[in-house]
Amino acid sequence: MRLRNHAGFRLFRTAGTVSDFGTPIRTLAIQVLVLAGVGGRAGAGLPRCSPARSVPPLTRRRTHMTESPVEMGRSIVDGSWYLTLATADASGKPWASPVWFAHDGYREFVWASKPDARHSTNIAVRPQVGIVIFDSTVGNGGAQAVYLDAEASELHGPDRDRALAVYARRSVEFGAQEWTLADVTAPAAHRLFHAVPSAQYVLDTTDRRIPVALG
DSSP, X not given: OOGGGXXXXXXEOOOSEEOTXXXXXXXXXXXXXXXXXXXXXXXXXXXXXXXXXXXXXSSOOOXXXXXXXXXXXXXXXXXXXXXXXXXXXXXXXXXXEEEEOEESTTSOEEEEEOTTSHHHHHHHHOOEEEEEEEXXXXXXXXXXXXXXXXXXXXXXXXXXXXXXXXXXXXXXXHTSOOOOGGGSSTTSSOEEEEEEEEEEEEEOTTSOEEEEOOO
């Protein structure tokens, strides 16, 4: 049987800050799966925490057959908590990182990271990035994704304050603590980044990339 269907399965989250790649947690970069009654013990090296309030599910399993390309793209973005961020350093050496994100009208994608994380230092020297947002839970042949060409940067001043409101709102929706300016300015470890797409794409039924305007 699947563990998720077992009566003893419980999902706990701790939240409040993020790991190097953007996972929202307070002190440990994990989501804790406590398998009570299935041989797991809550005290064996796992943080003590209370269950977070119920949050929307990740991208639902779907075929998108009845959705328009724009509706499909928006549905994927709205149903996903993470994006995959592809960056490169000054020599062109690539790197990909998952980051927990929020978006503002599908026109701006925001995350928090350490400025010395590899993807952050890459962005500092080469702001052009690629992004993909997808549902990894679907079966073979059922996946869809949103692809973005974008330019990324660290945020400062009024732009940071505006984007922080967007990020904080989704953090609360996730069941985590609300982010504040103190969480993304010195002496805090993390800073706020964003990516603004220059092009957005989804795939049609023949796996051909087609441009869309999601926002």
